[in-house]
Amino acid sequence: xxxxxxxxxxxxxxxxxxxxxxxxxxxxxxxxxxxxxxxxxxxxxxxxxxxxxxxxxxxxxxxxxxxxxxxxxxxxxxxxxxxxxxxxxxxxxxxxxxxxxxxxxxxxxxxxxxxxxxxxxxxxxxxxxxxxxxxxxxxxxxxxxxxxxxxxxxxxxxxxxxxxxxxxxxxxxxxxxxxxxxxxxxxxxxxxxxxxxxxxxxxxxxxxxxxxxxxxxxxxxxxxxxxxxxxxxxxxxxxxxxxxxxxxxxxxxxxxxxxxxxxxxxxxxxxxxxxxxxxxxxxxxxxxxxxxxxxxxxxxxxxxxxxxxxxxxxxxxxxx
Amino acid sequence: xxxxxxxxxxxxxxxxxxxxxxxxxxxxxxxxxxxxxxxxxxxxxxxxxxxxxxxxxxxxxxxxxxxxxxxxxxxxxxxxxxxxxxxxxxxxxxxxxxxxxxxxxxxxxxxxxxxxxxxxxxxxxxxxxxxxxxxxxxxxxxxxxxxxxxxxxxxxxxxxxxxxxxxxxxxxxxxxxxxxxxxxxxxxxxxxxxxxxxxxxxxxxxxxxxxxxxxxxxxxxxxxxxxxxxxxxxxxxxxxxxxxxxxxxxxxxxxxxxxxxxxxxxxxxxxxxxxxxxxxxxxxxxxxxxxxxxxxxxxxxxxxxxxxxxxxxxxxxxxxxxxxxxxxxxxxxxxxxxxxxxxxxxxxxxxxxxxxxxxxxxxxxxxxxxxxxxxx
Numbered sequence: 001x002x003x004x005x006x007x008x009x010x011x012x013x014x015x016x017x018x019x020x021x022x023x024x025x026x027x028x029x030x031x032x033x034x035x036x037x038x039x040x041x042x043x044x045x046x047x048x049x050x051x052x053x054x055x056x057x058x059x060x061x062x063x064x065x066x067x068x069x070x071x072x073x074x075x076x077x078x079x080x081x082x083x084x085x086x087x088x089x090x091x092x093x094x095x096x097x098x099x100x101x102x103x104x105x106x107x108x109x110x111x112x113x114x115x116x117x118x119x120x121x122x123x124x125x126x127x128x129x130x131x132x133x134x135x136x137x138x139x140x141x142x143x144x145x146x147x148x149x150x151x152x153x154x155x156x157x158x159x160x161x162x163x164x165x166x167x168x169x170x171x172x173x174x175x176x177x178x179x180x181x182x183x184x185x186x187x188x189x190x191x192x193x194x195x196x197x198x199x200x201x202x203x204x205x206x207x208x209x210x211x212x213x214x215x216x217x218x219x220x221x222x223x224x225x226x227x228x229x230x231x232x233x234x235x236x237x238x239x240x241x242x243x244x245x246x247x248x249x250x251x252x253x254x255x256x257x258x259x260x261x262x263x264x265x266x267x268x269x270x271x272x273x274x275x276x277x278x279x280x281x282x283x284x285x286x287x288x289x290x291x292x293x294x295x296x297x298x299x300x301x302x303x304x305x306x307x308x309x310x311x312x313x314x315x316x317x318x319x320x
Numbered sequence: 321x322x323x324x325x326x327x328x329x330x331x332x333x334x335x336x337x338x339x340x341x342x343x344x345x346x347x348x349x350x351x352x353x354x355x356x357x358x359x360x361x362x363x364x365x366x367x368x369x370x371x372x373x374x375x376x377x378x379x380x381x382x383x384x385x386x387x388x389x390x391x392x393x394x395x396x397x398x399x400x401x402x403x404x405x406x407x408x409x410x411x412x413x414x415x416x417x418x419x420x421x422x423x424x425x426x427x428x429x430x431x432x433x434x435x436x437x438x439x440x441x442x443x444x445x446x447x448x449x450x451x452x453x454x455x456x457x458x459x460x461x462x463x464x465x466x467x468x469x470x471x472x473x474x475x476x477x478x479x480x481x482x483x484x485x486x487x488x489x490x491x492x493x494x495x496x497x498x499x500x501x502x503x504x505x506x507x508x509x510x511x512x513x514x515x516x517x518x519x520x521x522x523x524x525x526x527x528x529x530x531x532x533x534x535x536x537x538x539x540x541x542x543x544x545x546x547x548x549x550x551x552x553x554x555x556x557x558x559x560x561x562x563x564x565x566x567x568x569x570x571x572x573x574x575x576x577x578x579x580x581x582x583x584x585x586x587x588x589x590x591x592x593x594x595x596x597x598x599x600x601x602x603x604x605x606x607x608x609x610x611x612x613x614x615x616x617x618x619x620x621x622x623x624x625x626x627x628x629x630x631x632x633x634x635x636x637x638x639x640x641x642x643x644x645x646x647x648x649x650x651x652x653x654x655x656x657x658x659x660x661x662x663x664x665x666x667x668x669x670x671x672x673x674x675x676x677x678x679x680x681x682x683x684x685x686x687x688x689x690x691x692x693x694x695x696x
Contacts, residue, residue, distance in 0.1 A: 004693060006685070009674050047684075052675050077677035078668075110677050202688035209692040226687035243593055244584050255652055258663055260679065295601060299608035303649065304580065308601035314590035 008201040011173050013050075016057045021165040022050055025156045029054060033061045036101050040126055040135045042111075042150060044142035045158025048196030054158075055107045055136045062101055070097050070104045077110040082118040090125050093133035104133045111137040112144035119146045126152060160195035169197055170204065179208055184216035192223050202226075230257075231267040235275060238313040246310050254303055261302035265293050268309070281316045288312045323519040324512050327487050329375045335368045336483050336511055337475035344470045345372060349447060358441045358448040360423070360464070362455040363472030366512030369451045373419050383416045389423045389450075395432030402440055416446045423450040424457045434463040441466045456650050458574045474509020483511060484518055493518075494527045502533055545570060545578055549644045552579060552631050553586040561631035562624055572623050573607060576600070577647035579626055586642050592634045599629030 013019045016033070019026050025043075032038045038058070043051040059071045072092040074084065089106060097104045108114075114122065126135050126149070135153070139145060142155060161169075170189065174181055185207075193199040206222040207214045230253055238246040253259045272285050292309035296302060329335045335342055341361070348359050361369040370386075377384035385405055406418070420437070441448055452460060455469055484500045487493075499521075507514035521528050551564035565575055583596045606622035609615075667678040674685065 006674060006689065008685070012675075056675060073675065075671065075677040077679050078671065109675070110680075113677075198684055202685060206688040206691040222688070222691060225691055228683075228687060241590065243590075247584065251648060251652070259682070263679070263683070292601065295605060298605060299612060300601065300604050301607070304597075304604045305601050307580070308597040311594045311597035314594045317590055 007173055007177070007205045008198050011169070011176065011201060012053050013057055014060055016054065016061050019050060019054060019057060020168050021161050022054065022158055025054065025158060028154075028156070029058050030061070033058060036062070038062065038103075038105070038134045040130075040153040041137070042142055042145060042153040042155045043136065043138045043158060044140065044155065046140065046160055046195065048193075048198040048200070049158040049161060050197065051138045051158050052107075052109055054156075055109075055138060058136070059105050059107065062105070063099060066099065070099065070101065071107060072104065073107045073109065075109045076113040076118075082115065082121050085114075085118050085121040085125060089122070090129075093125055093129040096132055103131065106133055106135045107138065108135060109138045110140075112139040112141055116146060119149060123148050123152070161197060163190055166190055166193070166195065166197065166200060169200060173201060173204055177208065179204075179214060180212065181214040182216065185214045185219055188216045188219035192219065228267070231264060232271055232274075234310065235268065235271055235313060238310050239275065239277065239317050241314065241317045243311060243314055246313075247307055250306055250310055251303070254306065261296055261306055264306060265289065265296070265309070269293075277316050285313065285316065322516075323487060323491075324515050327483075327490075327515060328371050329368075330378070332372070332375055332379055335372050335375065337479040338368050338372070338472055341368075341470050341472050342372060344468075345376075348468050348470070349376070352447045354445045355442055358444075358450055358467045360455055360467035360469050361449060361451040361472060362453065362469060364474055364508075364510060365453065366507075366510035366514075367472040367475055368511065369472055370419070370421065373417065373449055377417060380415075384419060385416055386419045386421065388421045389433075395436040398433060398436045398440070402437075406440065406444055406446060418444070418446055418448045420448065420450050422452065423463070424452045424454055424460060434459060438463055438466050454570070456574075457571055458577070458650070459571055475511045476509070477504050480504040480507060480509075480511055480514050484514060487515065487518060488522075491522060492526060493522045496528065496530055498530050499528050499533065502530070544568070545575070546644050548575065549578060549582055550642075552627050553582065553634075553642065554637050555631050556634070556637060558624075558628035558632060561627040565623065565627060572619065572626075574647075574650070576603065576607070576622075576626050577649045578644075579630055580649065581647040582642070582644045583630065585644060586638060587634055588638070589635065596630045596633035599625050599633055603629065 016026050016030050041055075043055060045051055056073075059067045063070045072089065074088065076084075079088070089108075092104065093106060095104070096102075108122075122135075123146070137145065137149070137153065142150060142157075167186065167190075170181070170186055173179070181204075189200055189203050189207075193203060203219060203222060203226075204214070206226060207218045210222055211218050230249060234246045234249040234253070237243075237249065250264075253264060254261065269286065269289050272282050272289065275282065275285075277285075289309060292300075292305050292312075296305045332342060332346070341363075345359060345361075348357075361372075363369065373384060373386075376382065387401065402418070402420075423437070437450075450463075450467060455464060481500050481504045484495075484503060488495045488500075495518075500518075503514050503517050507517070521532055524532070545568055548564045548568050552561045555561050555564075565572065568575070570578075580600055583593060583600075587593050587596060603622045603625035606618045606625065610618040610622065664678075667681050670681045670685065671678045674681065676684075
């Protein structure tokens, strides 16, 4: 269904030597590959700084062409249960590797989404199968990984990319896609992307789709079009006293678009500060939001709890 | 032999007033293969659901194995009774068809019940037909996906009259036209009850006049969900609201969504809406507690909060006629399951290609990719 290439993927370095930044990390990883001796690793750092890319590139450098047979890539955010660790990962880890590297590689992305129980199970798997499998855990915050795992792994901290490095990456794409971009256009991308290369390439690709000659205005236009507005609109509706449409919108977000309640509530929380209501009301709404957020984690149904939360916004609507 | 049995259809074509349902059913039956979906008949009582299966059995020489879901108390029993019957070869080497009546009557304390039936559908070597009065019952939510729904409508007034006329002729009963018309009317599309009424009258005498109709008692009709909603939304008395749901044949959890849907149709003041939804939110927590602790004692709190709690959320009764609506949530779950599944599959494919979670795809990629291509 993807009828075009996604640039974030097209321009993802395939080998460690193509990685622009993170010199301190890359050098050590290359040494592991050279000795064919990779320890368990923990990659931590902000989004879009090359953690997954380095893990995949290392796999590629280590195994060469047939890397896929020796690498298990799973995502803890989609498969966060303990069952994934117990079955999928364990089954993969216990089998011997193919080729001249004696172990396989398990890349566990977004590992901070794993529950503590799952992490405990993982720790045992890491210990028991060290001879046949090495683990690369990728996460934003290493503090969310339990200590026993941290102590078993070599920890790599990925830093936000410098402006110079981001520019190099932009130039690589601009050249590859034969684009034209103004200096202000590049500046706008740097400002909006906040050091996240995934955002850089997505912004560029969206801007380029709108106009081949990319200017500052085009970049901002693309960014504002891509900004999710549903939650903001929903809150505006309810603050205008229109709960009926706000409820419809919520159902659409949750049931049709399939957003997670957790993300909707996070966005509501963020939006409260931009609302045109008295400052003290904002605090009251934050308190309410926390209350319903808690009810969801108590097991409440996502739809009804969010609806109830939105209904509370009525108490602060302009009509009153 | 009662008249309803005596005049039950002898051939499939004789099933009264359900042309579309019969067609759908025959198509399903002809294309049925082991482990395919079951058929789920739904519609009011006395519209020919059971008759259709029985007559098909006769016509095609099938052994019809009939059961009533309310006979099963536990998932274990379902497995024992049904599982056994499905494995057994028919005594006379006949083919079989299974019929589980009133599937919405599965003991509600038995949560594993529908799961067990799904399992049986998946394993069965024989076609299975389920019947339900209300297929949208929340209890049947997951089961619905393994079934083809076939709807039986109320039997038309004039079709009932025609059928009654035919019976009168065969039984030598003389009957005023107006009597038949009245019988058909009061049956409200329930052919079986109309035939029963006719039989009751005809047993007394062979000539029926309009005044004889007085003999017939009024069938106790259950309260409709609309009456329940009216009670909850109009009363200011906690106990009245709480008792309102007693005479309606619906699962409290389904009634919950009926109330949820209609708060905004009844209440107008912001405080009332906010308050009513907060009550539902609290009721909802008790639903979860019931489930998690497997303890039904918490259900009463859920019921009180969603009925009395919502009733007392208003300042005073609205003196207006409110048109109450069918819950979006229930409609929604029935309709777009397939669509939503496709959506999920798309996301998973992208997630594989772009090496990140579906959540990241949705948040970081889709907003931009939508600008690049209309296919997203």
